[in-house]
Amino acid sequence: MFTDRGTGTEPAVGAEVESTQEGTAPPHAPGRRRSRTALIAAAFVVVTAVAVVGALGLGGGDKGPQAPPRAGSAVAVTRTTLVERTKVEGTLGYGTEIPLPVKATGTVTWLPEAGATAERGDTLLRVDDRPVVLLYGTLPMYRELGLTAAPAAPTAPESGAPTPPAPGGAGGKGTAGTSAGTGAGTGSENDTGTPPPAATPPPPQPLRGMDVLQFESNLAALGYDGFTVDEKFTSGTERAVKRWQKALGVPVTGRIGLGDVVYASGRVRLGQAGVRLGAAAGDNALTYTGTTRKVVVNASALEASWAVRGADVTVGLPDGSPVKGKVAAVGKQATAPEGEGGNGGPPTVPVTITVPDQQALGRLESGPVSVEYVGRKRENVLTVPVAALVALAEGGHGLETEDGLFVTARTGLFAEGMVEVSGPKLRAGLKVRIPQ
Template sequence: MSRRPVWASVGLVTLAAAGAGGWLIGRDDTGQAAASESAEPAATATVELGTLTATETWSATLGHGEPTTVSAAAAGVLTRVADAGTDVTRGSVLFHVDERPVVLLLGAVPMYRDLDVGAEGADVEQLEANLAALGYTGFTADDEYTANTAEAVEDWQDDLGVESPDGVVGRSDVVFLAAGGRVDAPAAVGATLQPGTAVVELTGTAQVVDLELDPADADLVAAGTAVTVVLPDGTELAGTVGSTELAAADSAADPAASGEAEDVTVAEIALTDPDGLAAAEPAGTTVDVELAVDSRADVLTVPVNALLALAEGGYGLEVVADDGTTSVVAVQTGLFADGRVEVSGDGIADGVVVGTAGR
């Protein structure tokens, strides 16, 4: 997790301003900042009228979302497995155990028993709905496993290449999941499997951005928040926070001190990428996530290094007159962002020339 601060530190501004030109300015008896005795500064900038926007920027990674692990339901040897990166959906064969295919079907009820003629229940209805969606006919898609259902299953098994179609759907033949996905981290062909051995992981098919940030910033990235995702080549893509959750960090901020990991907020960001630009970057690529957190319209701004630290506190600007003479004018500061600061004060207007650090 990495975060780059965008708020300028007042303490640093004071030191930079004071150190760059030795500026610790007093006021005269009228309370006005005293005029400078120095020549026209070598470095100047112009007061500008416009919109100033402060942003937060975090490092994140491209990916395909939180994976779902698919495990073997029966012992055997892994003889085939779908390649990493393969998109799978209803009816896709995920892998083979002892050359018997294990098929992905869609549904909420897990496969917890063998299904044969005479079985009844929600799992039967779910199986028959999948068979119908795959184009098999001759049975009624209800919650009863009939002889007609068995005939349709035999046809399906034959199409899958099952060695001896028997019309029975074994508990280890099917994996029911809520949706299809993309194969990730498949086990090696030839592996010896036991019930519960992880075989593949399935992620979402769409590319997303995974962001971890401090829980204190969680309110900034609520679901539905619009952000900008910046790819390594500088390409900017629109993104929307889809979900957030609190999770344990992978490592402690200071393991030597506490040995305990800090909690983090994990956000998943969907990309609006009509040109598929993010797809050219591999999963795991580091990207930036930018979020506007404050904005001021129609304000006067100057570079931060134009600020001078006044002896009695606060800040001033060295205003350069048309004839080259200078005077220091006290100003009030507002929003700091993008190396500039919002200012206001007597005589400060759009186009006024001011000195900057390096004078």
């Protein structure tokens, strides 16, 4: 409350307040009615300004700033937890679209619609009328999968062995320039002149690797069996692949080509195609995102302390309904906003927020939203409505008790129309007046 010092024999407006000690009743003076009216008017102006700052500049929760109590009424000092909440703008969507690693070569003959979802075993696109199938995994397709031929054993002739006779030689006789042998040959012909039988080719050998394990896991998940899911591509795997190829309507070879499949971490939502029908397939043929809607906030790098992985937030939808969210990721690289002369504002970092209850988002797939987070929290503190504060002439704030006494109140956190107060004369349950 403002106090003034008067001069002369007539008490000045507010003179009785100066002589009043904290916690004592003001004396009865002739000018008391005029001074009290002036003081209340001055306090009302200051309290109004403080209330605006507390409500607009320092937070607000799900319920919004509380309506100030009626002027002249008495309210109790309460002990509670005071929370400051801040709202920032965000964007709802599926995240940044990423190119699918399509390695098939040829002409694109079919493309899906943008926004379609695909899961394990679904066709992503067709190249030369051959499906490119989605499988789950983190290891990219980098080689053809199938049985491999064993390397042939070396057959170098022994040192000093004579040159084999020409075909058609009878009785082991050699050609001109070579000595005739009588039973001393190279083994390429027997005594009757019949060549030995051709060597049997070695059986195909299993292909080994972690990519084989990843592929076999998908094949088994699609319902094809008859093999052990491990790091070996065996004849059992080959038979299962042939059954899968027959179901897909492609040539039954038992081998998986480099461009036959594409791996992703799970179900995907397909974005805009990067090519048209009839164009050559390539790495930018299709883009994708996850199938879960999320919110991205470009938070000020100077005020991003709230953005901690796992922190709870509230997402405000365009229709005003709140949805619970959780901070999932915080970018590590700050970006300067666009603006002439570098005055576009402080640098920002991207903050990704997930929404566990996807049904609460309804059919909304993208658009602007708000994100409300807890900035500061003060637990077990004394609070009063902001409207109860009275600015004192000597500086600081005070509160008027029901008895008309004024006690000093140090202010702390402003939030939700309330303010944290402390002082030697303050206690929970103390009744204070709202200035008129």
